[in-house]
Amino acid sequence: MQGAEYRVLGPLEVFFNGAPVAVPTGKGRVLLATLLLRPNRFVSADELVERLWNGSPPSVDRAAKTLQMTVLRLRQALGPANCISTSANGYLAGVENLDLLRFRSLAHTEPHAALALWRGAVLGNVVSEALHREDVPGLVEEHLVVLERRIEHDLDAGRTTELVPELRALTTEHPLRERFWAHLMIALYRSDQQAAALGAYQQVSRLLADELGIDPGLLLRDLHQSILRSEPVLGTRRDAVVPRQLPADLARFTGRTDDLARLDALLPTGTVGQAVVISAIAGSAGVGKTALAVHWAHRVRDRFPDGQLAVNLRGYDREEPLTPHDALGQLLRGLGHSKHEIPVETEQRIGVYRSLLADRRVLVLLDNARTAEQVRPLLPAGDRSVVVITSRSDLRGLVALNDAKVLKLGVLPLDQAVQLLENVIGVDRTRAEPEATAELARLCACLPLALRIAASLLVGEPQLRVRELVNQLSTEDRLATLEVDDDRQAAVSAAFDLSYTALTPEQQRMFRVLGLAPRADFTPMSAGALLGVPSSQALKLLRALARAHLVEEQAPQRFSQHDLLRLHARERALTEESAEQRRACAVRLLDHYLHSIDNAGRLTNAHGADKPLTKRDPVVEAVGFSDKDTALAWCLAEHDLLVELCEFASTERHFEHAWKLPYAMLAYLSRHATTGEYLRIFTIALNAARQLQDRHGESVALHLLGLTNKNLHRYEEAERALLEALRIRHEIGFQRGVAVTEAELASTYLWQGRHDEAQLHYRESVEQWRQLGNDVGWSVSMNSLAWTLVRGGDFAEAVVVAKEALAVQERLEAPRHSTYDTLAQAYAGLGDLNEAARTYRDIFASGTLANAGVREKAEIMCHGADVLNRVGDRQAALEHAREGLALAERGGQALAERARRLVQEIEAG
Template sequence: MLGAVYRVLGPLEVLFNGKPIVVPAGKGRVLLATLLLRPNQFVSVDELVERLWDGSPPSIDRAAKTLQMTVTRLRQALGPANCVSTTTNGYLAKVENLDLLHFRSLADSDPHAALEWWRGPLLKNVASDALHREEVPQLVEERLVVLERRIEQDLDAGRAIELVPELRALTSEHPLRERFWAQLMIALYRSDQQAAALAAFRQVSDLLANELGIDPGVLLRDLHQSILRAEPTLSTLRRDVVVPRQLPSDLTRFTGRTDDLVRLDTLLPTGTAGQAVVISAITGSAGVGKTALAVHWAHRVRDRFPDGQLVVNLRGYDRAEPLTPHDALGQLLRALGRSKNEIPDETEERIGVYRSLLADRRVLVLLDNARTAEQVRPLLPAGSRSVAVITSRSDLRGLVALNDAKVLKLGVLPLSEAVQLLENVIGVHRTQAEPEATAELARLCACLPLALRIAASLLAGEPHLQVRELVDQLDSGDRLAELEIGDDREAAVRSAFDLSYKTLAPEEQRMFRVLGLVPRADFTPMSAGALLGVPSARALKLLRALARAHLVEEHAPQRFSQHDLLRLHARERALTEESDEQRRSSVVRFLDHHLHTVDRAYDVIRPVRNVLPLTERDPVVEAVPFEDRDDALAWCRREYDLLVELCEFALNERYLEHAWQIVSGMWGYLHLHGSTEDILRLDNIALEAARQLRNRYAEAIALHSLGVARKNMHEYEEALRVLHEALRIRQEIDHERGIAVSQAELASTYLWQGCHDEALRYYRASIEQWRRVGNDRGMSMSMNSLAWTLVCKGDFSEAVEVAKEALALQEQLALQSPSTRDTLAQAYAGLGDLDKAPQTYRDIFASGALAHAGVREKAEILSQGAEILNHVGERQAALSYAREALELAERGGQGLAEKARRVLQEIEAS
């Protein structure tokens, strides 16, 4: 035969033009065998590593390098027969002439021809315990199923006598396989060996009882009765007991869900007497792949259920009315061989007949697309042998409570598996050509299997359409409209979501749709309650109702989220069903919740602050209470990304008062933990909002904050320009407190620039302004800054006096004063007093006052204290403080790193 031929149904062999090719022993054979057992399918690097090292791989780097080397050597050895292709994070074998593929193509139509492809023990020349433990048994099972078919054909063809020796060997080799025993009993009976047939039944009965603690299945029992009655015609194919085989086709490109399949495997009955029927409920949102998983798993285990597999679509989320238990029971009874006249009219009687029929059978019952537990409960099989698998968009908690159901909740796919699914459908050559676009396509599909398959089908149907082109279409257009196949109503993401939405109660529907009005799908009961205009307790109940319907996910206690496609659907519904006024009121309440909460946090974090003229809030809008400063900081840290997005959203959607006020409210947190980049970004949002409002007060606040940020970036000229503009506006509107603050910040900027006289002038002006306002706290802070400026200028004696005056004022106000003590220590050091200077730093560090300092303040004090302590010989303490200072400076991105690094290097060198 010309070309490449690959064989795995026996020893591993590769031929090219009829001549054998030597496959490298060891890892090379394991690699090729693993890939050929999954022909034309992606196999991840992680799985290959597990196979090559039998589950005990070395380090990640070493395993990856060895795998690459093994692939290279295998490709070289295969030469013109090379079939190994690289994919994203894995490999696949691209083959056509493979015995396994030929076997599978003939398995149903011609089992005799299919079995001729088998050449002996599978992969006997491949040394891999994992491969022979996990892969080979599945192939052996495939062969046994086809062998059963071939024997049935031979029995029907009248070859009973010649089949007896083969079947005795098969029952000896596979003693727990009931179908071989049934076929042996038939063959013996038809060979006029009735007693031997009955003896075979007794033998298998004893085996099953001893090994598994179970009785023979219904097929063997009924066959036994037929032999006792000496029925003239007896066949395993034409039985009074109908064995339903209703499973729909499996997905050939089923992807991922490995852990979920393992969890389902654990539910298989063990045969223990008295065991209750096993019930598994697979739940999740529309399009997440519940049915696909259930069907795929059912195909994997169907031979564990020799008495059949039943499937009913309950239409719980469908355009038609849900199937009633009465009608579903009618379908099930007909599938079990009952004629119309044998099916009772009353539902309770149908339940009794159904359960009686299944009582002693091993049947897999797949109840797809269930709406409620009440719809499912009458359809559950009785006995200890069967398994019921239910799929639903509801959480079916009633089945958990009353029927001991085990729930398997499906989420969207991990990104890697989503990319793999696309690759499996459209081909590795297209995904490899555009890996970034493929990953982006998966993200735009929210890694939702239905959306991924629709997107992949659009690409598969248009071979010349690039992945990037589809990404651009989805990104810029109506994504939900794009993710549908026009002539197939089932293949549409929007339609799937609509069916879930329509099952909700009216208030639940409204909660769902208002969640789409804001930029980020991350909600608490308070924020969702603000959107809907209900108290948080009511909002929590509604959110949990949506979670039970899998339209939101409670990803943390009382925190709810949606994937992007559900959020888009919610927004569509809001735009359609909510008036402009209703939508705006919802958003205002949502923004008010965050504004008033962040303002409350600012009060707790930094009591000395500019008081904002906050928007009035609806009484139903709740603000988060804070127990203490740490609690407020934790909330700010948790909500930080959302707050930043809300500022941009408020500006873009013209909620301008909220835009500048949320930024201003965040300043307490930003002062401690904000990066310069974020501060600039937010301050420019506030400035733009203020100018659009023509609000001079707000404009000055934004300009002042911008000036501080520019100063911290050492852009002194720009900082001075902006700060002078802020001071001018505050003077024009007579904002007395603001004037003092801007004067102090101008002084600080001049000081950083080295202009000591200008700095002293503005600090003294600030002190006088605070005095006129009657604000002792502000005056003490500006006095500290004045003292520091005197230190920098070299006027140490005056600096000591001013710092002491500031400290006395702060002590009267019961203020923590690490910065002022730092100034005093530096003044003492300038005077050469090496007793008071280090002692002052020891007092600062021992007092714990730095715990509440900002990043910049803390880093500066630690760094300067380290210098002084090192100077007096306390090197270990100095090293510790200098290292902490450098870590803070680098993390804060505040431009302190250079100085902190210099101090640390000097101490280390000493």
């Protein structure tokens, strides 16, 4: 024997070139056994973790690290017999010489040889409750089925007398397995023991009644009658048709490893009393439900020797859905019944169908189901059959009443989508343009139907480059491009249409207005605003669309669509909604977000002025917030959408929203938007305000663009924008705005070292605040003026101005750390280092820095450390300098470098 050999039908054993290989005990042995029970297919890491820890794994990180270490040690132990491969999501045992594979290949034709491979208790040397609970029973069932087949062969060969002792032992060991009792009755009868055969029937009848409260099955009852009639020929095999109705498998089926594993896990284990297994594969049109079901059915068809039935229920089709009555007719014909043998009444058809399948192991594929009511009459009885259903609905009625297990199928991951394209188009073409191939997958939303149609277009035109098709899909009607001429089934849009037409009128309108939003991201409130209904009603409609797999509930009460569904919804809206209706939808949506942002702004910016709002339809709801943290969390979660809404409002010419949205977001954006986003949003706001000839909105946008350009050190652009904002604010009499813009213009001059101009504009800002009676604004501008005086060398006046500002701030109980810092720097400039040091000690001891931002706190720490070092308090100086450095490293590279130099200077003495 050369190469590696693996054995699981008994103790776990591995050989290489005939010599045994030591398999590690513990988790390594459980891991190898789990993989060998699923030969040549990837097993997810999650499933392996379940087996290794008997369903009670530790933390995710620890489990993942332990699994990786277990795999490494197992590979090392197996050496040249290593068979384990790794994928992104799990592991695979790639084996050829495995006793389980040989057993299954011999099971139907050579049962004696198959059974000879069993060496005792399956995996008796592997300690794992989960493995022996979840996996081993299925193997034991396979063994029993083959044993039944072997006994039937022996009965046919006339070996009856010697079978009786074995069968008595088997009926004792498996008392509820009716086929062994049938074999015993036949063996006794053929051994001229008619009375004993009848006695065996009485024995099993009492047993079944006592244990399960049921009568013997049809097979035993028929045998009993035949023995009573002393019929010359008895047998357990009937001349029944074995249907092989599965559609052809896809030669290039790709991915879905985890989904296939979930279906494998549903295979019956032969447990007594187990109900028929029902698995419903649900998902949107084109997601590959039928392909997955057919591929899996082909993979496991050998587990169903009594046949495979398949019927297309036409639940989502151009033809009328198949009725249960007609579907039963098809199924009965597949089981060998002629037209005249099939009952006329539906209930009678159900009875005959279930009787025929009661003692058989049959796989039933019910494709394209529409409702649970359509499917329920087609479910077989017994404990051996498996039903696989595909549907665009989630068939929750089957879950509730029939214990169905639902597998929800989504679009493919990007890597699997690219692999599918490679498999169909060919590796040479796709790998010559890898970026274009990935982009093609994204444009197809990783939807298998769209991917296969796109691939077929390339296969049909060998000279067409992938990039050229990508350009077509990007610039032309994408849904119209994704269809095959003369084949109505090979069209993405047509597939979506079938799902759409199955909706109620209200659900249809909900679906299509979702296509009018700038992105496929909805809450009940935003969807309700689009449709013009309360959020409670919108949630019901969204959930109905989710059950039809036309939206996905990606998080509680958060819904999305993939790009192709969104395009289809938009096409429907453009066709079925008037321009006036579409505009009203957009306005309501924008109102929802504008008023929600305003609610958030009132909490996140308590001292900010009221922002202008639009009048909103009473049906439009706004998000309310209980506190500042929840308001900020909502803004952060919605950030990308909020930015996109500003552009959407401008593009759709909703100019009032296009400038009011950014303004309402100001408090949030000033802390959490990138500079690029800030410039883009307020450029939109400026253009929108000018379109409306709204001078106030224009001045707001100009002011904020000036501020942003100043922060970018683009001083000419900043000065130009701020001067224009100042001019407009004077013109329209917006005095508060004048005060704010004067201060920002002064700051722009200060940053350039133009101290005289900065002082001039800060003094003007102070005067405007004084006239308004706004002490908060006045004290802030006074502090800025004092700091400008410090920078300009006028320390004496700086002390006076800073003290005036502090007096007002103390009265207002406003934050004072910045003004104290200014005062201390003014003292230091005057040469009064002791007073400066005292001021900084007061700042550090009072806790006033708790209200400071990270960067501001770091600068004050460093200012104070420098002064304390200069007065000889080196220990305190070093402590504050190091704390300032730690903060500065979070506040920017330049600030951190200054702080680092200060620490080094103090350390050097």
